[in-house]
Amino acid sequence: MSSELFPDRLAKRLGALSIVSRSGRLGHHKGTHRSRKTGSSLDFSDFREYHPGDDLRHIDWNVYARTDKPFIKQFLDEQEMRIHILLDSTKSMGMDGKWDYARQLAIALGHIGLKSGDTTSFSTWSNEQDYFYRRKGSVHRASITKFISSIDTPSSTDSFTDRALRHIPKVVTVLFIITDGLEETAKWEHLFRRLPGICGDIRLLTVHSKPEETPEYEGDVRFIDSESGAGVEVTVTRRAVQDYLANKSAHEAQMTALAGKFGIHLIRAAVADGVMETVTKKMRHAGWLR
C-alpha cells in the first residue's frame, strides 16, 4: 500500500530539498535551520565591539592584535523548525484522484521536513476519529508514509473550514494546508482571519482535478454534490460550461486575493501535474523549498 502510494523512487528524487521559512518563530530545539539570531553554529556571522559582560571566549584575538581593540566574533545560530501538514479530508477530496494526490503531497512534505531534522506533524480527521502524527528525525520517514497511506478514503462531512483550527498544534513554524478549496469564500475568509494568529508562515495548496478544470459532460446531467447530496440539473451546453469556468476562476481569484490579504501563500496544484512536478518545480519557484 505505502509503496504504491509513495514509491521509494519518489522519495529519492526529493533529494536535498529543504523547507525555507523566513519566519522568526523557530523551535527551541537545536536544528538544522539557521536562525537570524547569533548562536553556536560553526558559520561565521559578524564582528562587533566588546562590551563588558560579553563572554571573553568569543573575543577574536587576532583582530585584537591588529587593531588593539577587543572585538567579539559572532556565529550564526542553527535551530529546528516545526512543520505541520493539515490535510482536508472532506468527501469532495475523494473525487477524481484528488485524495491520492493530496496524500502524496503530504507525504512528500513530511519527508522533506523529517529529513531536515525538523519536528514534523500531520493531522486530519474523519467523522469517527482524529488523526495526528508528530515525529522528529529522518528515521521516521517510513512511518509517516505508512501513517498517511493508511487513511483510505476521506469521509468527513463537516465543513473543512469549520474544523481546521482545532486540528492545528499550538506552536508551528510552517503550516501546510492541502485542500480543494471548494467552499464559499466567506468561510475561507473566516478561517484565514484567524490563522495568522497561530502561525506566521502559512502555505495553502489547492488541489484541482482534471474534470473540475475541464468538464467533459454532455447532454442533460444531474450533478450530485458529493458532500451535501444536493442535485443540480444542468443541460450542458457551451454556455453552461463557460459559466461554470467563469464561476470557478472567479472563486479561485477571490481565494488568492483573500490569501494575499492575510499573508498566506497559495499554490494551485493540479492532479494532472503529478507530485514531483508540484514539489520540485512549483514549490521551489514559489520559494517554499530550496
Added chain:
Amino acid sequence: MRLDSIVNLWTAIFPLVVLLYYFFRKKYEVTTISSTLFWQQSMRETKVSPYLKNLQRNALFYLQMAALLLLVFILLGPFLPKEQAVGGHTILIVDTSASMLAGKEQLTLFARQQAAMKELVVGRSGEPITIVTTGKEPAIVVREQTDGEAVLAAIDKLAVSYEHEHMERALEFARSIASVGGADIHIYTDSLDRAAFAEEDSNIAWTIHGSGDALVNVAINKFGAVKTPQGTEAIVKITNASDIDQTGDVQLMDPITGKVLVDDKFTVEAGKDALLSFKELPVSQALQAEIIVDDDYRPDNTAAILLDSEVSEAVVDGQLHELVKRAFEAVGLAVTTGSANELLSAQDSSIVVTNDVSLLKKGDKPVIIIGRNDKSPEPVSGVLKSSADPLFTIADISDVYVSALYPPFTSYTTIATVGDQPFIQQSKRGDIVVLADIELTDWPLHPSFPLFVWSAAEQLRSDTDTLGLFVPNERKAVLASGRADGLEVFTLNDEYVTTFVDGSSFIAPTRPGIYKARDGDTEKLFAVQLEQSEKELVIGSSYSIGQTAGGTGAEEGKNRIGWLLLVPLLLLLLIEWEVQRRRGYPN
C-alpha cells in the same frame, strides 16, 4: 360545441408519435461531482419553481404537443351550434301519447326521449326548466324549477298517458308560458310537422326531437262486434304499416271469463289491410282482440269492445218545443227530429223524447215524455218540491215556475210536485214523464234544465250494463248514485285503479282495456280504446326553428370556430422556433 368531421381524428397519431418520441428521450444522467458550488451558481438564474422548471425544461415538448393537438382539433371541424336560451328559460314539451311506446329492442321512444331530456337538463343546471305534458289538457309537471335534481326526478316520474298528444294545444300552452321573456322550447315527440310553426314566434327557439327510426308496426285498425240471432259476429281489420309481409296469430277472447274464443293465423301484405270476420261466437258482454306479431309497437296490438254499445242519439218529436231539442244537443247527444213512426223504430237504439203517451205502452225501452197529447192542462199554483231521486242530485228545480199541469198517471211514482200536484213521474219501466209543456214553465231559463235533461238521458242509458267507450284520459260525466263511497274503478282482474267522488268528475284511465266501475251495488263495464291516430306510427326528424334573440331564424346554425384557433397555432409555432433558437438542439 360539436365536431363536424370526426373522421379526421386519425391525425391524432401525430401528437402521439411526438409523445412517444419524448418518452424515449434521453434522461438526465446522474453524476456525482466534488461540489456543485459552481454549477449551482450557473443554474440559479433559471431556477424558479419546480413547476416552472419542469415547464422550462420541457418547453419544446409542450409547445409541439399543443401545436399538434390544436391542429388535430382544427381538422375535426369544431363548431358551436347556434342555439342559446335568452333568459335561460327552457320548456320541455313531452309527448305522452301511446305512440311514444314504440321502439326497438325494449327501449321505447319514450325512454330514449327521457334520457335525452335528462342530458339537456344536466347541461342546463341552474336554469329554470318547465316541463309540460301533452294531451287534451296539457299539464305542467314542474314550473320554472331551477333545482336540477328535482327536474330529473320529475322526468323519471313521467309516464305515457296513451292519450292523443293534441300537440297544437301543448304548443299554445307553451307559447303562453313563454310569451314573456322568451324561452328555449324543446319538444320530445315522435313526429311533428313543421307546419305547426307557420306563425313566427319571436324570442322562442323550438327544437323538435323526433323519433328518427323507421319502425315496423302491425295494428288492429278496427275491431267491431254485433249481436245477431246466430251469435256474436266480429270483424277485425289489421293494418300492416311495414315494408314486408307480416304473419301472426289473432286471438279473440272474452275478457270477463278469460276464455279464448278464436285463435287464428293471418297474413297481411306490406302496406295493406286485412279484414278478418268471425261468426257465431258465443254471446258475451265484451270482446277483446289481440294480434301476436313481431313488431315495434305493442299498445295497438290489442283492442277491446263492449257489445252493449252506448246510446248516443236522441230522437225528439217534432211537435215538442225547439228548446227541448236544443237541450238534448247541449248535453252532447246527436239529436234528430222524427215523426211518430220514426220514434217507434228508433226506440231500441236511441233516447226518444215525445209527448205521445202511446209510446209508453209500445217497445221495450223507456222514453221521455214531456207534456201529454191526450189530455189538456189545468192551471196550478204552489211550491215546487223534488224528491231525493238521482235525477235531481245535480239539478235543483225548486225555483222553477209552473203555470199549468196535465193530469198524472195514477200507477206511476211521483218524484216532483207543484203544490200537491205531481209534476214529474217515473214508470216502473223507467219512463220519465214531465206533466207540463215547456211553454207552461220558465224552466228553460234555469240552468237546471239542461242538467235535468242530461240526468234523464243518462238514466235511460244506464239501464244498460255499460258506461260506454272512452279514449284514454277522457273526461266525461257519468251518472252516479252520489253515495258517499263514490265511483270506484277496477280492472277486470279486480285491481283497484281509482275512485271518483261523483260521476261528474269521472276521467277515464290511461291504459287501454276493459274496466269495471263500481257504484254502490251496481257494477258497469267500460272500455278504454286507443284513438285511431295513435295506431299509426309516423317517423319524424329532429330540427330546430327560431331563435331566442330575435335572429334570422336559421335552422341548426353552425358557428365554425376552427379558424379562430389558427392564430394561437401560429403563435405556438413562433414560440417553438424561438425556444429552439435559444436552447439549441437537445443533444
